Amino acid sequence: MRAVVKFIKWLLGLVVLAVVGLFAWLYFAPPELIRVGSGYSAKIVCSNVFIAGRDPNEVLAIDVQAPGHPLLRLMKVSVDKERGLVSAGLFGVLGKSVAVARDGLGCASVPNGDTGRARQTSVHVEPLAVTVQDALWPEGERVDASQNPQVSKIIDDAAMAGTGMRALVVVKNGHIVAERFGDGFSAKTPLLGWSMTKTVNVAIVGTLVKDGKMALDSKDLFAPWKADGRAAISLADMMAMSSGLEFNEDYGDVADVTRMLYLEPDMAGFGEAKPLAGEVGKVFSYSSGTAVMLSRLWQDAVGEKAKALAWPRTTLFGPLGMHSAVLETDEQGTFVGSSYLYATAHDWARFGQFLLQGGVWNGAQILPAGFVDWMREPAPASKVYGKGQVWIEGPGDEESPGAGAAAGLPKDTYWMEGHDGQTVAIIPSEQLVVVRLGLTPAKLGYRPQAMVAALVKALHQ
Template identity: 35%
Template structure:
């Protein structure tokens, strides 16, 4: 009996050892497979690592040092998107920089520069070089918001259906995991009608406009035209183009994105736009160096490179870098009280007009009100009223969706919204909508756009509230 028990015990030990051996082999195989999978993922995405870590570092630095948000909130929300979430970030509050890398690879660093926001640095960046910053002119007044810095008036309008308006607000903030609305503000006839903020955001929180910045940059050209210093039909002042067919490209062609120049605006891969935003020192150059793929006006091709080329052209209009930096602030940004706005610049000091303007929701609304009022602000004509007609004229081949650095509803992209709507649109659903027929300016910011955030449904409900 004892021998049987002993034999059985030995068998159990052998089975256990065999099982453990097989288990260890299985674990090793699983680990090896995981390593291979990670290796394949890294190999396939290695060219993107520079972009991933660059985006993460830049977004983190600007979020902390321009928007005054916490690194934890930015990591959990803004940088928690496919691929970007792979990056690990570090922030130095004292030295004012943020860095990011992916599995320890492709470390990128973004530095804060007073008055110019943050910039991704590379081997071209010289930290010892003095930095020129824009001069700001911030005044106090007793004029109610939006035309001044005082508190907005308590205004009621008999023609506003408040229940319907509440429904629109609920639509904007409903299902926060999908809609991801952060801020909402509505002006009606120059009065604050609605203002609502998600947790962590206030009336003073700066919001990155992304491509809404394009409309800000374009406004500078409207002001120069109003001052009689240039005309939209002038040939673009690019020396390199004078010897070939690109000499036919005008400022108008550039503002309407119909220059015919080659450009790849694809953010899902290494492309013209991602190389420009996350690798180039001088962002005014990439579009300048592109060849024609069509004659001007033959095609419409949305291009952030075109806007940054225009920023470089804007710089050429001034005798000094200081004058260029001061111009947007002195002529309209500070003049209409958009004191929170910060235009970020590239390494060589060009405003990144395609993407990097920050401002509070209230100040983005001021910008919309300036356009609703056709350029007149507290009695002063900032730009000619005809400029609004110009930027809202549909550009050929855009299917009525684009004017001159502003988006349009001319062909009913939003079918239940007035056709005279025009807007500034930015990545992840940043919007300044201007609806002249309803005397409305609507600002919505967040982390989702169509179809997750149904623009047509939201705006139609806002419009229905105006009887």
């Protein structure tokens, strides 16, 4: 009997040692997957708390844990509103990551934990003038909704709007004719556009092309590239996602895209170091790394750091009246032009209308004449993607070019698209813009084409 008791004690001791060893390993050398999960949790909670004013526990439960990787359900966050800090970790302690809020620039992931250095990259940006609330959109925020019963029926249809819809805005002939918002959200709630940010980033490049500070045929874009085949990559190649650079955009676990967003303090530097994996200009490869490098290039073209950080607001958001728009940077101060623009649905609609109008707003030619038409020309290496980071085919149609037209959409329809169901459909022939924002994972199979096609029919003149 004593031998049995002794064996059990020995076995329990081994278990305790194993648990302690496992905890020590996870604490001092956490796997990258845990750090990606904690980085994502901290960043999403931080932005939604400090930009959108949402409850952190709600954001963690609904935005982070419910739709995501099972590992995320074990993440706990801590929010320090006075210091503008959010930390997250597995059970709150393992693989901890930090995100920091900075004046005028939203939140930044701080993979190395050096929040002091992260704050040093912050540049105060004077707030944009408050829009006139009583003026009709787009000059103000007041909406004179359509009385068209067909339109109301379409946007009130849960299947048409899609699971997790947070905002729908329908713009016809330059006026909002219908809108709907999900529970807990309103016209005043800034919402993340994810990869729709890429299109806005290209428009910012366009402002510098107009000023003569950038050229689409420029090559030798980064100093290290001049020594090898990457010297042949042009700005236009990067805009068309055909640089030939290696970049894994798989969001499943730890891929290039998740490593860049949550483990790298210098996101542009991470992308810049990637080798060639295909012939320049000949192979289409969708890459968030490319979009962040474009941000670095246009910021360098602006020059002085404070001026570059203010550039999106002074040259684009301000003139368009996108008062809610916050484009976030990485720890080093490079705008995350691939993913991190928050704006209200009304402001996303303003940008869509801006594209529909060919880069003109209130009579001012903000983008070069013909630039938007160039953006939506098919990229040389793709039948479904435009030269300026817009989609010619809608969500799910990328494998079947022409499916959008077959579904009843005009042939000139093009799209801004983002992760988890963010879309802006732009149809110049119908003078129609349809914004759909929400939290709708791709696995649910939702596609907004049916709703947009129905709206085209109901509003056709």
